[in-house]
Amino acid sequence: MRIKLPAAGARSMQDFNGMLTPPNRWVLDGEGSVERYNISARAEIPGAYVTELAPFAPLENERFFNATLKKTQDSFPYFDARKGYSLFWASPVQCYLELSRMGKREHELAEPIRRSILEELQ
Secondary structure, three states, rough: OOOOOOOOOOOHHHHHHHOOOOOOOOEEOOOOOHHHHHHEEEEOOEEEEEOOOOHHHHEOOOOOOOOOEEEEEHHHOEEEEEEEEEEEEEEEEHHHHHOOOOOOHHOOOOOOOHHHHHHHHO
């Protein structure tokens, strides 16, 4: 689902906190979380995984969207999500996996994240 939030960029995702009621969950997707793990990058249009799309129906806007939502009941995107700055960020592993499946630029952004994951394991 493509939506138009009042603010722009990843910070606009903070608006989600007021829109969701339990048990609906959300977390930024890997591309939306890139700025958390690679300070030289930022998603132009952040995306998030949510368990329910209904609360966002009034914000749906196919033409002038500034965020995308992906509905999933799968628990993997939420595994090891990190909270910071009132946002829920995808785990570094989720971020790396998503970026590495994208284009050349995103693949280059994924490499430092991969190195930091491996450094933590040593």
